[in-house]
Amino acid sequence: MPSLPQRKVGIVACSGEEMAEGTVTRLAALKVLEDLRPAETVTICLPLFLAGGEGDRAFAKFYPTIAVDGCEKRCAARATELYSNKPAASLLVDDIIAARGLARPQGMRRLSADAAPLIDALADEIAAEVDRLMDARWSRSEGVVLEAEADAKPAVNSAACACGSGVPVTTVEIDGRAIQIMALEPIMEMAYAQKPGFFGETGFREPPAQLMNTVRLYNTIPDDQEAVYAEAVQTAWQAYCAEKESTRG
Amino acid sequence: MTGQPVENAPIKTVVVPCSGIGKTYGTVTREAAYIVVEELAPETTRIVPLSLLVLGDEDAQAAVRGVPVITLDGCKLACATVNVGEAGGHVAREFTVLDCYRRNKQCKPQGIAELNEGGLALARALAEEVMQAAGELMEADGS
Numbered sequence: 001m002p003s004l005p006q007r008k009v010g011i012v013a014c015s016g017e018e019m020a021e022g023t024v025t026r027l028a029a030l031k032v033l034e035d036l037r038p039a040e041t042v043t044i045c046l047p048l049f050l051a052g053g054e055g056d057r058a059f060a061k062f063y064p065t066i067a068v069d070g071c072e073k074r075c076a077a078r079a080t081e082l083y084s085n086k087p088a089a090s091l092l093v094d095d096i097i098a099a100r101g102l103a104r105p106q107g108m109r110r111l112s113a114d115a116a117p118l119i120d121a122l123a124d125e126i127a128a129e130v131d132r133l134m135d136a137r138w139s140r141s142e143g144v145v146l147e148a149e150a151d152a153k154p155a156v157n158s159a160a161c162a163c164g165s166g167v168p169v170t171t172v173e174i175d176g177r178a179i180q181i182m183a184l185e186p187i188m189e190m191a192y193a194q195k196p197g198f199f200g201e202t203g204f205r206e207p208p209a210q211l212m213n214t215v216r217l218y219n220t221i222p223d224d225q226e227a228v229y230a231e232a233v234q235t236a237w238q239a240y241c242a243e244k245e246s247t248r249g
Numbered sequence: 250m251t252g253q254p255v256e257n258a259p260i261k262t263v264v265v266p267c268s269g270i271g272k273t274y275g276t277v278t279r280e281a282a283y284i285v286v287e288e289l290a291p292e293t294t295r296i297v298p299l300s301l302l303v304l305g306d307e308d309a310q311a312a313v314r315g316v317p318v319i320t321l322d323g324c325k326l327a328c329a330t331v332n333v334g335e336a337g338g339h340v341a342r343e344f345t346v347l348d349c350y351r352r353n354k355q356c357k358p359q360g361i362a363e364l365n366e367g368g369l370a371l372a373r374a375l376a377e378e379v380m381q382a383a384g385e386l387m388e389a390d391g392s
Binding site: 013014018026042043047 | 268269287306326329
């Protein structure tokens with residue numbers, strides 16, 4: 001059975017080249033990604049939002065992100081919200097400096113040695129936000145942390161069919177209603193493997209037309225439920241692509 | 250901005266690296282850009298941060314208009330080139346790290362936060378190619 005989408009947190013660092021604080025955001029984000037929380041995080045390339053990185057945009061729509069900025073312009077936070085979704089958390093280097101009484105960093109290409117404690121402190125703050133977000137329920141549509149519910153379930157969930165056939169069934173929550181679609185995971189896996197020819201210019205936002213046609217082969221969709229199923233397939237497709245793109249690096 | 254010109258020496262060329270954060274090639278573009286604006290031509294070149302262009306910052310957009318822009322990209326998605334174009338800038342020359350690596354196979358880059366020796370050498374090779382291009386652009390401009 002195809003593997004289930006794994007939840008991760010995206011880190012968007014401003015990486016601003018013109019100031020030392022930008023380099024600090026970049027190095028702190030990399031420390032979290034490589035050392036502190038490698039299994040729970042991915043980096044999202046800020047310029048890719050505008051350059052057409054559908055995978056990065058889709059990821060940030062469906063998964064919580066942490067924006068890390070070097071100055072008050074907050075490029076990372078604002079661009080994430082502009083092109084994708086509101087970040088779940090927003091960190092500013094100045095706030096860390098003020099809160100911990102640390103020295104302001106110097107240099108750009110090569111940071112001064114006294115910038116190391118600031119990088120470590122910022123990385124620790126990012127890691128703490130990652131932990132908080134991994135424990136929280138996340139609203140993909142609202143881009144906010146939801147209050148905990150005992151029976152909380154992910155919006156897209158796959159399991160083997162109860163009939164014992166081994167065919168996976170994906171359950172998608174649409175407006176509080178659970179839509180079950182047989183064999184959706186392997187169908188999406190096939191579609192993704194055949195990109196880009198399979199879906200041409202539509203990118204990750206819209207599922208390819210062939211995807212819905214293939215879903216119909218395995219599922220009986222009532223005429224009056226076509227739109228609901230289409231929405232469910234689109235939701236599952238975007239989540240699937242976001243996960244794939246995140247693991248692609 | 251980085252590499253501000255000295256008095257009476259107007260900026261001739263803007264350098265925009267891709268800012269890629271997750272891969273070695275992105276770090277090479279950043280290092281190469283710093284070599285150009287901090288070491289090789291601090292009086293006539295400067296970096297414009299891509300994050301500001303992405304956000305539509307007016308000062309950053311103005312900085313890439315009216316002067317030749319050299320973009321340095323780490324992958325085929327060409328974020329630097331695309332974003333400068335979106336901002337209304339004129340991309341006079343565009344470089345990719347992969348092309349430069351093909352011309353300098355002995356410089357195998359590794360590392361992201363910190364480049365290995367091969368990566369640093371590749372960044373320097375890329376910076377020298379940028380300098381040559383900048384010189385050609387200035388010559389063509391009659392500067």
